[in-house]
Amino acid sequence: MTKNVLDDVAxxxxxxxxxxxxxxxxxxxxxxxxxLGFRFRLHRSDLPGTPDIVLPRHRTIILVHGCFWHQxxxxxxxxxxxxxxxxxxxxxxxxxxxxxxxxxxLTALGWRVLVVWECDARKxxxxxxxxxxxxxxxxxAGHTEDEETAxx
Numbered sequence: 001m002t003k004n005v006l007d008d009v010a011x012x013x014x015x016x017x018x019x020x021x022x023x024x025x026x027x028x029x030x031x032x033x034x035x036l037g038f039r040f041r042l043h044r045s046d047l048p049g050t051p052d053i054v055l056p057r058h059r060t061i062i063l064v065h066g067c068f069w070h071q072x073x074x075x076x077x078x079x080x081x082x083x084x085x086x087x088x089x090x091x092x093x094x095x096x097x098x099x100x101x102x103x104x105x106l107t108a109l110g111w112r113v114l115v116v117w118e119c120d121a122r123k124x125x126x127x128x129x130x131x132x133x134x135x136x137x138x139x140x141a142g143h144t145e146d147e148e149t150a151x152x
Contacts, residue, residue, distance in 0.1 A: 032127040
């Protein structure tokens with residue numbers, strides 16, 4: 001077992017600096033959506049789990065998950081800390097169970113739920129991915145080509 005390098009006070013101070021809102025990956029996703037012409041709401045407290053990004057017009061919710069905190073399978077950022085592995089294993093399990101519960105609750109309310117992982121948010125093709133998943137046609141945010149031809 002590896003010894004903890006920081007004392008309890010320093011560790012608590014460091015952990016308190018991690019954000020739950022307005023994280024860098026979340027801001028990257030929001031900027032990409034905005035450039036594509038999508039309008040959205042942030043952190044709606046009236047929905048289960050207070051989702052990161054809500055696109056009401058499209059009945060879509062985007063959850064931006066940190067690879068470490070939500071243990072993204074196969075991602076190098078989803079490593080287990082070397083110290084207090086009992087604690088971290090239980091913590092990651094609770095996070096995973098909560099993610100499943102929140103996604104199920106949102107789906108039951110009629111929302112489509114998309115998860116964007118932190119490592120994917122850093123990729124240069126983020127906007128292309130979001131546009132394809134949300135059915136973006138240039139000039140008409142969120143409208144699919146079928147809707148475009150149906151309107152003609």
